[in-house]
Amino acid sequence: xxxxxxxxxxxxxxxxxxxxxxxxxxxxxxxxxxxxxxxxxxxxxxxxxxxxxxxxxxxxxxxxxxxxxxxxxxxxxxxxxxxxxxxxxxxxxxxxxxxxxxxxxxxxxxxxxxxxxxxxxxxxxxxxxxxxxxxxxxxxxxxxxxxxxxxxxxxxxxxxxxxxxxxxxxxxxxxxxxxxxxxxxxxxxxxxxxxxxxxxxxxxxxxxxxxxxxxxxxxxxxxxxxxxxxxxxxxxxxxxxxxxxxxxxxxxxxxxxxxxxxxxxxxxxxxxxxxxxxxxxxxxxxxxxxxxxxxxxxxxxxxxxxxxxxxxxxxxxxxxxxxxxxxxxxxxxxxxxxxxxxxx
Amino acid sequence: xxxxxxxxxxxxxxxxxxxxxxxxxxxxxxxxxxxxxxxxxxxxxxxxxxxxxxxxxxxxxxxxxxxxxxxxxxxxxxxxxxxxxxxxxxxxxxxxxxxxxxxxxxxxxxxxxxxxxxxxxxxxxxxxxxxxxxxxxxxxxxxxxxxxxxxxxxxxxxxxxxxxxxxxxxxxxxxxxxxxxxxxxxxxxxxxxxxxxxxxxxxxxxxxxxxxxxxxxxxxxxxxxxxxxxxxxxxxxxxxxxxxxxxxxxxxxxxxxxxxxxxxxxxxxxxxxxxxxxxxxxxxxxxxx
Numbered sequence: 001x002x003x004x005x006x007x008x009x010x011x012x013x014x015x016x017x018x019x020x021x022x023x024x025x026x027x028x029x030x031x032x033x034x035x036x037x038x039x040x041x042x043x044x045x046x047x048x049x050x051x052x053x054x055x056x057x058x059x060x061x062x063x064x065x066x067x068x069x070x071x072x073x074x075x076x077x078x079x080x081x082x083x084x085x086x087x088x089x090x091x092x093x094x095x096x097x098x099x100x101x102x103x104x105x106x107x108x109x110x111x112x113x114x115x116x117x118x119x120x121x122x123x124x125x126x127x128x129x130x131x132x133x134x135x136x137x138x139x140x141x142x143x144x145x146x147x148x149x150x151x152x153x154x155x156x157x158x159x160x161x162x163x164x165x166x167x168x169x170x171x172x173x174x175x176x177x178x179x180x181x182x183x184x185x186x187x188x189x190x191x192x193x194x195x196x197x198x199x200x201x202x203x204x205x206x207x208x209x210x211x212x213x214x215x216x217x218x219x220x221x222x223x224x225x226x227x228x229x230x231x232x233x234x235x236x237x238x239x240x241x242x243x244x245x246x247x248x249x250x251x252x253x254x255x256x257x258x259x260x261x262x263x264x265x266x267x268x269x270x271x272x273x274x275x276x277x278x279x280x281x282x283x284x285x286x287x288x289x290x291x292x293x294x295x296x297x298x299x300x301x302x303x304x305x306x307x308x309x310x311x312x313x314x315x316x317x318x319x320x321x322x323x324x325x326x327x328x329x330x331x332x333x334x335x336x337x338x339x340x341x342x343x344x
Numbered sequence: 345x346x347x348x349x350x351x352x353x354x355x356x357x358x359x360x361x362x363x364x365x366x367x368x369x370x371x372x373x374x375x376x377x378x379x380x381x382x383x384x385x386x387x388x389x390x391x392x393x394x395x396x397x398x399x400x401x402x403x404x405x406x407x408x409x410x411x412x413x414x415x416x417x418x419x420x421x422x423x424x425x426x427x428x429x430x431x432x433x434x435x436x437x438x439x440x441x442x443x444x445x446x447x448x449x450x451x452x453x454x455x456x457x458x459x460x461x462x463x464x465x466x467x468x469x470x471x472x473x474x475x476x477x478x479x480x481x482x483x484x485x486x487x488x489x490x491x492x493x494x495x496x497x498x499x500x501x502x503x504x505x506x507x508x509x510x511x512x513x514x515x516x517x518x519x520x521x522x523x524x525x526x527x528x529x530x531x532x533x534x535x536x537x538x539x540x541x542x543x544x545x546x547x548x549x550x551x552x553x554x555x556x557x558x559x560x561x562x563x564x565x566x567x568x569x570x571x572x573x574x575x576x577x578x579x580x581x582x583x584x585x586x587x588x589x590x591x592x593x594x595x596x597x598x599x600x601x602x603x604x605x606x607x608x609x610x611x612x613x614x615x616x617x618x619x620x621x622x623x624x625x626x627x628x629x630x631x632x633x
Contacts (some may be wrong), residue, residue: 015390015482016390019389019390019482020390073557112482120475125475125476128475129475135405136401136404136405136408138408138417139404139408139464139468141417141421142417142420142421142424142464142468143421143424143468143471143472143475144421145417145418145421145422145424145425146421146422146424146425146428146468146472147425147472147475147476148425149421149422149425150425150428150429150432150472150476152425153425153426153428153429154429154432154433157429157433174592174593174596175596177596177597178596178597178600181597181601182597182600182601182604184426185426185449185601185604185605186604188422188423188425188426189419189422189423189604189605189608191422192415192418192419192421192422192423192608193415193418193608193611193612195414195418195421195422196414196415196417196418196419196612197414199414199417199418200414204414204417216350219350219354219406222354222402222405223350223353223354223357225398225402226354226357226358226361226398226399226402227357227361229361229395229398229399230357230360230361230364233361233364233365233368233395234364237368237371248395251398252394252398255398255401255402256398259401259405262405
C-alpha cells in the first residue's frame with residue numbers, strides 16, 4: 001500500500017469532512033480513525049523528525065483554542081462566571097457554549113494536523129515529490145535538489161560552527177552569527193555552480209523545446225480559467241442567483257486541463273514506479289463512498305447532524321449511525337497496515 | 345513582446361484572483377445564501393485553500409517558465425535548501441514571537457535575481473521546509489502564495505535602490521548602507537504584512553468580541569475597522585517581533601550577503617552558445633545551459 005494517490009484520496013476525504021462538520025461526535029470519530037492509522041504506521045516502523053510530539057501539540061491546540069474562545073467570546077446562555085473590570089477582549093461572561101465551540105475548533109485543527117502527519121508518516125519525501133505534476137518538472141527538480149541538499153546544509157553549518165569554535169569564536173550577539181552564515185551561503189552558491197556544470201555536462205534540459213501554439217493555447221486556457229475562478233468566487237459570495245460553484249468548477253477544469261496538456265509535453269521517466277495494488281484501489285473506493293455519503297443529498301442520512309452549532313444555547317449534538325459507520329471506514333488504511341504487520 | 349504581455353496578464357490575473365479569495369471578508373454582503381451550490385461558513389476554509397491552490401499553480405507555472413536552465417535550477421535548489429535549513433533550525437529552537445529567518449534570504453534573492461526567482465524562492469522555501477518538518481497542511485497554499493509575493497514584490501525596490509546606490513557613490517563615508525536600510529524597511533513592512541495576510545485565512549471563522557469579529561455585510565470601512573482592532577489585539581506584538589527580526593537580520597547580514605549574491609549572479613550569467621548544425625549532427629545534439 002505505497003501508492004501516493006491512494007493516500008492523497010484518504011487525506012482529502014478527511015480534510016473535506018473536517019472542513020464541513022463542527023459536530024464534536026463526528027470530529028472525535030475522525031480523530032480516532034486518524035490516530036489509529038498513525039499508530040499502526042509508527043508500529044510498522046515509519047517515522048518523521050518531529051520537533052514537538054504530536055500528542056503534546058494536539059493537547060496544547062485543544063486547550064489553547066478552548067481557553068482562547070472562552071475568554072474572548074462572551075456569547076451563550078449558560079454562564080460559568082464573569083470576569084470583572086474593563087480588560088479589553090477578556091472582561092465579560094465566560095460561557096459553556098464558548099468553551100464547547102473553542103474545543104470543537106481545537107479538534108478540527110488537531111484533526112488536520114494529525115492527518116497531514118499521517119501522510120508524512122505513510123509516504124517518504126520521494127513519493128511526496130513524485131506527486132508534483134509533470135508540468136512542474138523544473139520545480140520538482142528544484143524540490144528534489146533542496147530536499148537532498150538539506151541534510152548536507154545542516155552538516156555544513158555544524159562543520160562551520162565547529163571550525164569557528166576551534167578558532168575561539170564565541171556566540172554572544174547576533175553579529176557573531178556572521179562568520180557562520182556567510183560561509184554557509186557562499187559555500188552553497190559554489191556548490192550550486194558545480195551542480196549546474198555537472199547537470200549541463202550530463203545533458204539536462206537538452207531536450208527539444210516546445211514552442212508555438214502548443215504552449216500558447218494551454219496558457220490561454222489557464223488565463224480564462226483564472227478569470228472564471230474570480231467571477232465564480234464573486235458570484236458565490238454575492239449570492240446573486242448565479243451558481244458560483246459551477247463557474248468555479250469550469251475555471252478549475254480549464255486550469256487543470258491546461259496544466260495536464262502542458263505536462264504531456266514534458267516526457268518523464270520514473271525509476272521504480274509504484275504499482276497499484278488492490279489495497280490502494282480499496283482505499284480510493286472507500287474514500288469516494290465516504291465523500292459521497294457526506295456530501296450528496298442521499299435520503300435517510302440526516303446530513304444536518306454534520307452542521308452542529310453550540311450557540312446560542314448548548315444542545316446535545318445529534319448523531320446519524322450511517323454517517324458514523326461511513327466515517328469508520330476511514331480506519332481501513334490502518335487495518336491494512338496492521339494486518340500486514342501481523343503477517344510479517 | 346506579446347509573450348511578455350501575455351505572461352504579465354497571467355501574473356496579474358493570478359495575483360488578483362488570489363487577493364480576491366483572501367480579501368473576501370471585506371466585500372461579502374449580508375445575503376442569506378441557501379440551496380445547492382452555495383457554501384456554508386464552515387466550508388469556506390477548504391474552498392479558499394482550493395482556489396488559492398489553483399491560483400498558486402498557475403503562478404508557479406508561469407514563474408518557472410524560463411527555468412529550464414541548469415544554472416537557475418541548481419541555484420534555486422541550493423538556496424531553498426539553505427533557507428529551509430534555517431527554518432528547520434528555527435522550528436527546533438523557536439525564536440521569540442513570530443521571528444523567522446527565512447524572509448531575509450527571500451527578499452535578497454528577489455532583489456538580486458528578479459521577481460520570478462524571488463517568487464519561486466519564497467514559495468518553494470515554504471514547500472520544502474513543510475515537507476521536511478511534516479508541516480504540510482491546508483494552510484500551505486496560503487503560506488506559499490504570501491511568501492512568494494514577498495519575493496516577487498522585491499524588484500519594486502529597484503528604482504529607489506538605484507537612486508540610493510548613486511547617492512552612496514558620492515558619500516563613501518556613510519555609516520549605514522542606504523540600500524540595506526531600504527531592504528530593512530521592506531523587511532519591516534513584510535513582517536507585518538505577512539501576518540496580516542495570513543490572519544485573513546482564519547479571521548472570519550473566529551468568534552470574538554463584537555468590535556473585533558467578522559460579520560457578513562458590514563461594508564468595507566467597518567469590516568476594516570474590526571479587522572484592524574482584531575489585528576492590534578491578537579497579532580501586532582507577534583508580528584512586530586517578526587518585523588524587528590527581519591530588520592536586525594538585514595542590518596547585520598544584509599551587506600555581505602548582498603555582495604555574495606551579486607558576485608555569484610555575475611558568475612551565473614554566462615551562457616552556453618549552441619554549436620553550429622554541422623557539428624551538432626556529428627556529436628548527436630547540442631547542450632543548452
